[in-house]
Amino acid sequence: MSELFRILSIALGIFLTALLQTAAACDNRLSVWDLPLGTSASELLGTFQDHACGTNGGPPSRPLSGFEDYHLCETDEQGFYEVYFRYDDEQEFVARALEQDRRIAMCQGTRVFDIPVIASGLFDDSGILRGMRLVTDARGALPANRNDHWALGSMLRKKFSGNWRCHPLPLGSGDTPAASFVPNQECTLGTDNTEFFVRQTYFHRTGQSFRDEFGVVHPNLFVSETYFQIIQDAAAP
Numbered sequence: 001m002s003e004l005f006r007i008l009s010i011a012l013g014i015f016l017t018a019l020l021q022t023a024a025a026c027d028n029r030l031s032v033w034d035l036p037l038g039t040s041a042s043e044l045l046g047t048f049q050d051h052a053c054g055t056n057g058g059p060p061s062r063p064l065s066g067f068e069d070y071h072l073c074e075t076d077e078q079g080f081y082e083v084y085f086r087y088d089d090e091q092e093f094v095a096r097a098l099e100q101d102r103r104i105a106m107c108q109g110t111r112v113f114d115i116p117v118i119a120s121g122l123f124d125d126s127g128i129l130r131g132m133r134l135v136t137d138a139r140g141a142l143p144a145n146r147n148d149h150w151a152l153g154s155m156l157r158k159k160f161s162g163n164w165r166c167h168p169l170p171l172g173s174g175d176t177p178a179a180s181f182v183p184n185q186e187c188t189l190g191t192d193n194t195e196f197f198v199r200q201t202y203f204h205r206t207g208q209s210f211r212d213e214f215g216v217v218h219p220n221l222f223v224s225e226t227y228f229q230i231i232q233d234a235a236a237p
Helices: 002-029 067-072 088-096 101-107 151-159
Strands: 049-053 082-087 113-124 129-137 165-168 183-189 194-204 221-234
Touching: 067 082, 067 113, 113 151, 113 221, 129 151, 151 165, 151 183, 151 194, 151 221
Parallel strands: none
Antiparallel strands: 049 082, 082 113, 113 129, 129 221, 165 183, 183 194, 194 221
16 A cells, blocks of 8 residues: 555656646746847747748748758848747647646747747848747637737737837728728837837638628638737847
8 A cells, every 4th residue: 555655646746746847837938028139149048949941920941950040041021031930839738748728728839919920030141130020820720719810910019019100001902801990001110229010911802701692601711910020220239
């Protein structure tokens, strides 16, 4: 009986340790806001993973070993090397193994304000992080969740408060707004050394609608996206 008690005690200890590690690690997990602009790629330490050349906020392309391999990527239209990365997902899988639904929700994926994003850092020729690019990630998202992706732009404008200047974004021929209360717009904000840009879109492409002429509901036929970019002036410290 004593041997069985010892085994059960060890098993319980392992379980509780894993539980506490899961709670602590997710609360302390690094995010995009832990990458200070103006920092050299070689100094950007952390637990980010799956580094790759970015594609203007799209899926990753050429795999990289870390931010310091930025120079292996092609420069974008602004002359930056875009490096895609993901958050550390170790604790998400620990939570899944322990069947902790609440912790899974807290730890899963690369998210900003609980909305999944494709994140990338923008480096100049000297390997200095000069910008950040975030685009809502529609991959695998349910329509009900993807429906709110446009709202990330509003949350980011609130986070970086200031005199944002917005103008309506013209839609393509045949495209129609998906909701009258949701703006399709581009907004900019300039500070002494940093430029912010947000594009929010929520519309139906040509021929799309939530309900067709026969009354059949099509919940997935819409575009809902936020494109965000922050660029620091190279002269900034």
